[in-house]
Amino acid sequence: MTKARSSLISIDATPYYHCVSRCVRRSFLCGYDDQSQQSYEHRREWIEKRLLALSKAFCIDICAYAIMSNHYHVVLHINTEKVKRLSPHQIVERWLAFHQGPALVQRFMQGDKLSDTETERCSEIIEVWRERLISISWLMRLLNQHIASEANREDKCTGHFWEGRFKSQALLDEKALAAAMAYVDLNPVRAAMAETPETSEHTSVKARIESLKKAEITAAHLFPFAGNPRQDMPDGIPFRLMDYLALFDWTGRQIRDDKRGNIDNTQPSLLERLGFDSENWLSTCTCIERGSMISTESSLKAALPDLHRKRLSGLRLPDR
Structure with a gap:
């Protein structure tokens, strides 16, 4: 049964959300369609440029994104303090x-x-x-309407290009945020579209790695990493970029070790800080799209009133 968007997105519950939008009618957002023998690779740039342009206008930050053949993923942060200052x-x-x-x-x-x-x-x-300007629904509408219009014009057809609604998942704590970001950034590797994050085209992890190579603080238009939580915490993702990249690499090796080589025995500090053990982390990353909320059970219970919900129905991560 379709849930009201107000029960899925609530700023009072969390500012972080994982959203997925998928094509219908066997449509290809991008990639190569073996049936029609046509390449749609250029459409990856369409959606990436539109997404980044919208993020400049909206007070919604992009934490992670990955553009696949017939769908895309994005992890968003609703920046209420920023919109108040405008x-x-x-x-x-x-x-x-x-x-x-x-x-x-x-x-x-x-x-x-x-x-x-x-x-x-x-x-x-x-x-x-x-x-x-802090509505995820409005941002996704402007993104999807534009891409659908361009794709239909190119395909010389009319009708729906996207599924009726995008899927959204509330990320209620740091564990959920880290899990969702790693899941999104790993999509091309898991789909065998790329062997390494450096070659994962049109993903946030590639953009961040490219910025590191240029000695830049953060990739343009991406929500920065602010480091571990502390007093006078600046605006940004609440862990360090290098910790995230180590976690991302370790997770990628576990899930697709045939593509990434041997398992790295060095446990990244972010994994240790968040309290995940190997088995729980891998379980999380392989079933991240289940449910409408992602969190530890304690965070899920605390957020139910803000989401106007009475029952737990999301993906539950271990509290420790």
Whole structure:
């Protein structure tokens, strides 16, 4: 049974979500279709560019993404503090980057004198847009509508390109976030589309590795790693990039050791800090798409009121 989006996405429960969108009618987002003997590889760039462009306008950060043949994965962070800091003019500029605004708002941006009633109405419109700039549903809508339109135009056809709704999973704690990010980044390796993360085209892990090679702090438009939780914690993913890459590499070797070589006996520090043992971590990464929420049981129970739910129905990770 389809669940209301309000029971799947709640800022009060968690700012982190894993989303998946899949094609219908045997459509290929990208990749090579053996049946039609046609390559759609160029569409990978379509979705990557659109996703990164939307992230610049929205106050929703991209933690991880991977673009596959007929679906894509993305791990998102809703940045409520960022949207609160934006001025009305900044809100309008961001929203109008992808929409046509009403004449009233255009007059406001031009500095025209507005009546009290017009000013009040303009403020109401801007506050609606402020809420939409932290809406995953709006971001996914603008992403999928654009790709569907471009693909249908190229295929010279009409009709649905995507499944009716994207799938979303609430990531209620650090364990769930790390598991979902590793799962997403490992998709091309697990599908035998790439042998190493360095060759996993159109993924966040490749973008981060490329940035490291250039001695950059973080990949452009990706949510940065802020390091282990501490006082005066900066905005970012709550663990270190190098810990994540070590965890990612270790997990990839366990799941696809035939592609990645021998198992590395060095246990990464992130795995140790999060309290996973090898068996539990591997179990998590192989069934990450089950359920609508991912978390330890204690975090699941605590989040039920915020998600307007009464029963536990997500993927439960070990508390320790």
